[in-house]
Amino acid sequence: MRRLFWMVAGALLGVSGYRRFRRLAHALTAGGLRGERAQAGWAGSVARFARDVRNGMELYANRHPRLAGRTLEGQQARAERRHVAATGGEHRRSNSGIDDAKDDT
Numbered sequence: 001m002r003r004l005f006w007m008v009a010g011a012l013l014g015v016s017g018y019r020r021f022r023r024l025a026h027a028l029t030a031g032g033l034r035g036e037r038a039q040a041g042w043a044g045s046v047a048r049f050a051r052d053v054r055n056g057m058e059l060y061a062n063r064h065p066r067l068a069g070r071t072l073e074g075q076q077a078r079a080e081r082r083h084v085a086a087t088g089g090e091h092r093r094s095n096s097g098i099d100d101a102k103d104d105t
Contacts, residue, residue: 084090
């Protein structure tokens, strides 16, 4: 019975607190403005944020060219270069991961 009381009390306090917070945030921000003007403001903010993220990613990639090959192809190419260097110029077979004995070839 006590658990049910505290669950109901928590739900009521949570709902009332959320509604008060939302009312306050609505009054203090541009969210208080209704209509397309408020939506256009949000869309413009999102577009500016996306542009800033893209610019930051490009700047980071330019400053850290060593990290540019962090894709699967880049990892495979690095592994192949290491293998060639370790074996004195011998390249791997193209199907090096296949067990030909079990395929009867």
